[in-house]
Amino acid sequence: MKIALFGYGKMGQMIERTALDRDHTIVAKIDIDSQEIDFSNIDVAIDFSLPEAAFGNISKCLDNNTPIISGTTGWLNKYDDAVTLCKEKQGAFIYASNFSLGVNIFFELNAHLSKMMQGLEQYQVAIEEIHHTQKLDAPSGTAITLAEDVIKNSHYNAWKLNQKEQGHIPITSKRIGSTPGTHTVAYNSLVDDITIKHTAHNRAGFAQGAVIAAEWIIGKTGVFTMRDVLNLG
Numbered sequence: 001m002k003i004a005l006f007g008y009g010k011m012g013q014m015i016e017r018t019a020l021d022r023d024h025t026i027v028a029k030i031d032i033d034s035q036e037i038d039f040s041n042i043d044v045a046i047d048f049s050l051p052e053a054a055f056g057n058i059s060k061c062l063d064n065n066t067p068i069i070s071g072t073t074g075w076l077n078k079y080d081d082a083v084t085l086c087k088e089k090q091g092a093f094i095y096a097s098n099f100s101l102g103v104n105i106f107f108e109l110n111a112h113l114s115k116m117m118q119g120l121e122q123y124q125v126a127i128e129e130i131h132h133t134q135k136l137d138a139p140s141g142t143a144i145t146l147a148e149d150v151i152k153n154s155h156y157n158a159w160k161l162n163q164k165e166q167g168h169i170p171i172t173s174k175r176i177g178s179t180p181g182t183h184t185v186a187y188n189s190l191v192d193d194i195t196i197k198h199t200a201h202n203r204a205g206f207a208q209g210a211v212i213a214a215e216w217i218i219g220k221t222g223v224f225t226m227r228d229v230l231n232l233g
């Protein structure tokens with residue numbers, strides 16, 4: 001597969017290593033939006049760039065009939081526009097706040113647990129995420145996905161960053177050293193706590209999931225999620 005990388009930072013470089021190990025070729029590394037791109041030589045694009053760059057990169061790929069996988073977080077106010085454009089162009093697009101297999105299993109566990117906790121209002125839910133100090137966005141995209149899945153199955157109707165407010169799920173964001181990504185969902189009561197936690201040891205799982213998604217999307221049309229790719233639905 002001929003892959004173009006939008007963003008050649010920590011994730012772009014990890015994805016390059018994973019893609020080469022799986023016998024793919026990197027045909028372009030795009031780091032700024034003014035760069036000329038030969039879309040005729042690209043099978044699939046993978047975007048791990050910046051919150052302000054992601055939507056432009058995704059649009060460019062859809063406009064040029066190139067399937068696009070995006071893992072960039074912090075741009076979701078434009079997600080619905082990306083979905084509309086993908087349908088209009090009959091393109092192929094996957095966004096995931098987290099591409100790792102482990103976190104996608106954790107998402108399933110979180111959704112299941114939130115259904116079990118439905119109506120047990122003696123428990124207060126709280127989410128914590130810890131990442132490296134270079135991370136630009138807070139809360140993490142993964143923490144937002146976790147909160148949204150709890151909201152679907154509970155009396156909570158929104159989340160709030162680093163603050164407690166009635167009816168809101170508190171998300172605490174911490175930035176410590178080079179932490180690749182740790183997420184905890186806790187249900188706390190006066191008599192006990194229930195906690196589920198995912199700890200990434202490095203970025204390899206994110207990169208592997210993104211390359212698997214890129215392999216999976218070839219020849220498909222539509223807007224997909226990692227649930228489709230991993231057949232978890």
Ligand SMILES: NC(=O)C1=CN([C@@H]2O[C@H](COP(=O)(O)OP(=O)(O)OC[C@H]3O[C@@H](n4cnc5c(N)ncnc54)[C@H](OP(=O)(O)O)[C@@H]3O)[C@@H](O)[C@H]2O)C=CC1
Nearest residue numbers: 007008009010011031033049053071072073097098099206
């Ligand atoms: N979904 C998932 O599984 C994961 C998502 N992420 C997300 O991926 C994103 C990238 O993370 P990470 O690699 O750690 O960040 P980095 O800061 O290491 O890399 C981002 C790269 O994007 C480049 N860039 C800037 N502008 C553009 C542009 N217009 N087009 C393309 N590239 C551009 C930057 O270049 P320059 O330095 O020159 O500005 C930089 O090289 C973040 O949003 C992060 O949250 C991270 C890990 C897993």
Ligand SMILES: O=C(O)C1=N[C@H](C(=O)O)C[C@H](O)C1
Nearest residue numbers: 073097098135140141142181
């Ligand atoms: O910026 C990161 O590093 C990560 N970002 C993603 C997020 O915001 O959830 C995924 C992962 O936790 C690493």
